[in-house]
Amino acid sequence: MIKVLALNHVSLLVSDTARALDFYHGLLGLAIDAARPDLGFPGAFLNAGNAQIHLLELVPAAARDAAAKHGGRDRHVALDVADLDAVVAALDGAGIAYTLSRSGRRALFCRDPDGNAVELVER
Numbered sequence: 001m002i003k004v005l006a007l008n009h010v011s012l013l014v015s016d017t018a019r020a021l022d023f024y025h026g027l028l029g030l031a032i033d034a035a036r037p038d039l040g041f042p043g044a045f046l047n048a049g050n051a052q053i054h055l056l057e058l059v060p061a062a063a064r065d066a067a068a069k070h071g072g073r074d075r076h077v078a079l080d081v082a083d084l085d086a087v088v089a090a091l092d093g094a095g096i097a098y099t100l101s102r103s104g105r106r107a108l109f110c111r112d113p114d115g116n117a118v119e120l121v122e123r
Helices: 017-027 061-067 084-094
Strands: 003-014 032-033 042-049 051-057 076-081 098-100 107-111 117-122
Touching: 003 017, 003 117, 017 032, 017 042, 017 051, 076 084, 084 107, 084 117
Parallel strands: 003 051, 076 117
Antiparallel strands: 003 076, 032 042, 042 051, 098 107, 107 117
């Protein structure tokens, strides 16, 4: 059985990282997490209590939708889980496709029945 521990982060697609930071950091006062890995595209990670907001500056929606097989490059909710191996077993058993995180973390991405991306991160 999968055990979800907490909300980890929410990712938001933005067209201009600097403009988005003016709102989230400048106006709302969220602290920027300087430890953001190089993901190959602009963005920022912001601390929001015990969770984060990840700003992802990506291509326009039409092009993104055609290429976003990996949920890490799409809007998604991220949940902390106790055991990623249990998640893999459950998804495999249910026939649900997933991709492993490209960041090197013990995490994966799948989609819910409506196509929303879900990241499951082992903590």
